[in-house]
Amino acid sequence: MNTCECQLNKLPAHTSDLTLFQSLPTTHMLRTLILEHARIFAFLSELSSVEQQLESMDSLDDNPDIAVQMRYLVDHLLRSERHHIREENVLIRRLDKMKVYAPGNDIRKQHDVLRVKKRELENLVYRIHTMYFTDFKKEVKQAISHAVSGLQEHIKLEDSVLFPTALKHIPEDEWAQMKKECDTIGYCCFTPNSKTELIEI
Numbered sequence: 001m002n003t004c005e006c007q008l009n010k011l012p013a014h015t016s017d018l019t020l021f022q023s024l025p026t027t028h029m030l031r032t033l034i035l036e037h038a039r040i041f042a043f044l045s046e047l048s049s050v051e052q053q054l055e056s057m058d059s060l061d062d063n064p065d066i067a068v069q070m071r072y073l074v075d076h077l078l079r080s081e082r083h084h085i086r087e088e089n090v091l092i093r094r095l096d097k098m099k100v101y102a103p104g105n106d107i108r109k110q111h112d113v114l115r116v117k118k119r120e121l122e123n124l125v126y127r128i129h130t131m132y133f134t135d136f137k138k139e140v141k142q143a144i145s146h147a148v149s150g151l152q153e154h155i156k157l158e159d160s161v162l163f164p165t166a167l168k169h170i171p172e173d174e175w176a177q178m179k180k181e182c183d184t185i186g187y188c189c190f191t192p193n194s195k196t197e198l199i200e201i
């Protein structure tokens, strides 16, 4: 049961191919991954807005709530492990076995690099009360900018190359078994409901 209040009913679509998303049955694992990407993009745009708010602040007293907001966002970005495991174990491993060219190794490496960037951001965010604000501001802005650009690039690669390649090469009768494997791995607290709409932007 989902106990986190991070669900949204409508999400801006960041997928390069909304038609692909709309063509998938609601239970399709790729549909879930694309919806999760849209949710992650929404966290990232909130994080970019935090970065802008910090710009105009001279001390934490100007907006003490920003500490809570940053912790909420970084905690959610760190809760995407099961998303990555589904991509690697269910999708990429299959494409590797089929010897289909897909950017599988790049994606695995990016998962590792992004995990480090998210942990760095987390460590910093939790030091907000123990660092000089000017130092914190400078370091956190840089860490946010690295995490946001890295994740955006990563998601774009998966949406525009990995998912269409998988759809093209993996036989249709395989996807029901893949969905079962995904169910066994599990989902994230922010995994959107399968009926969530993507709005064109």
Ligand SMILES: [Fe+2]
Pocket: 084, 087, 107, 111, 154, 158
């Ligand atoms: Fe990924």
Ligand SMILES: [Fe+2]
Pocket: 033, 037, 083, 087, 155, 158
């Ligand atoms: Fe992904």
